[in-house]
Every structure is written in C-alpha cells, then in structure tokens.
Amino acid sequence: MHQADALAWLRENPLPPGHAALTSLPDSSELRRLPFAAWRTWFTDAAAQTLRSTPACSAAVFFQTDTKRDGLWVDKAQLVAEGARGAGGHLLWHKIVCRAPAGRATGGRPGYAHLLCWSRELRDAVDRATPDVLPELGAMTWPRAIGLAAARFAVGWLRDHAGATAIVDPFCGVGTVLAVANAMGLGAIGVEVSPGRAQRARELRS
Ligand SMILES: C[S@@+](CC[C@H](N)C(=O)[O-])C[C@H]1O[C@@H](n2cnc3c(N)ncnc32)[C@H](O)[C@@H]1O
Known part of the structure; x- marks a missing residue:
C-alpha cells in the first residue's frame, strides 16, 4: 500500500x-482544485497512464459511474476510451453494472455503472462469454466505493482470463479492490493520495 x-x-x-489493474478514476467532484475541462484532460491522461503501465498482455479494468452536469451527460466510458486508445489500447468488453433496478428513474447519478476492460495485446476468448449486464453492484464500503459484487466479478475475470496473480488499484480509496483480491487468493497493491484513506486501506487488509 503506497500513499502517493x-x-x-x-x-x-x-x-x-x-x-x-482494476480501478475507479476519481470524479470531478473529488478533484475540486481542477476546473471541469482540466479534470477531463486529467481523467483521460490517468486512463492512458494506467493502461500504459499495465503489461501489454494483461488488462486494465475501469469501474466508472457517469454524472449529469448542467443538463449534460458526462460519459466516462468515452473518456476512458479517449485515454486508453491514445495508449495503444483496445476494448475487450464493456459491461453494465446495475446500480438501480432496470426501469427505475434515478436523480443525481445514472442507475448503472460501466465496467470496462482494456488491453494493449490481450484478446478476449470468443468461446468463453461472460455476462454483459451484471444485475447487482453489491455492497459498497463507502459512497465512492466499487460494489463488492462488481469487484469480485472483475478480479475473477482478470485471474481467469488475463493470467493475473496480483491486482493493482492505483486509485484505491479505502482498499475495497485490494481486500477482494486478497480474499480471492491474489496479491494486491494499492496507491492512494489521501493519507486518511491510505491508512483505512492498510487497516482493511490487516
Ligand atoms: C472513486 S475513488 C476509489 C474508490 C475505491 N475503488 C474504493 O472502493 O474505495 C477514487 C480515489 O482516488 C483518489 N485519488 C484522487 N487523486 C489521486 C491521485 N492523484 N493519486 C492517487 N489517488 C488519487 C481519491 O482520494 C479517491 O479515494
């Protein structure tokens, strides 16, 4: 666990x-020091750097929830794609994780999140399809956390299809992904800029 x-x-x-890699890049509301346009650039750069640092034959999975801002939709799947394509990446799959039951209108944030798998050289096996719609987000350890069910799915996929024996979450928050990876028998490395959250991530694993 690195506080950095x-x-x-x-x-x-x-x-x-x-x-x-399995991560959730921070929303603009978490980086208030940056004007929105600067956050957008930061976000795409962060997606690019995450993929560039991941081994070419492995994969980076991003769990991201869109936002609605001034009457416009902020599509984070598109922002991740801008960054990941710039880093030479290809989209292996794009899954939808239900945050609310289908058919229910939601206010502030959409009723679904994106789970996006990018790689530079790995290709998905066509004969081993996995579900495209995950009906459950699972419990969340805090409001910005990845849901436990989504984390378990992504860790399992990276282990079984990308040969991962360790998961890295460079924006690890309180360490949900790291704890899930450890519980599933994988190693885990986290990076978090906030000293308080980095400490909580250490405590969650001890
Ligand atoms: C969406 S949250 C991640 C939540 C995490 N998946 C969990 O379940 O706890 C994004 C995290 O990125 C952290 N963060 C923001 N900027 C960062 C940076 N430059 N380097 C590392 N962490 C950063 C924030 O403090 C926040 O905890």
Missing part, C-alpha cells in the same frame, strides 16, 4: 508480468 500520487507512481513503477 498515482500518476507519478505508475510512471515510475510499470507493473511486472502477472499484474493487472
């Missing part, structure tokens, strides 16, 4: 073979 700026850490620590 993820982009600097990723630049200095390209991930070794056997490692895959």
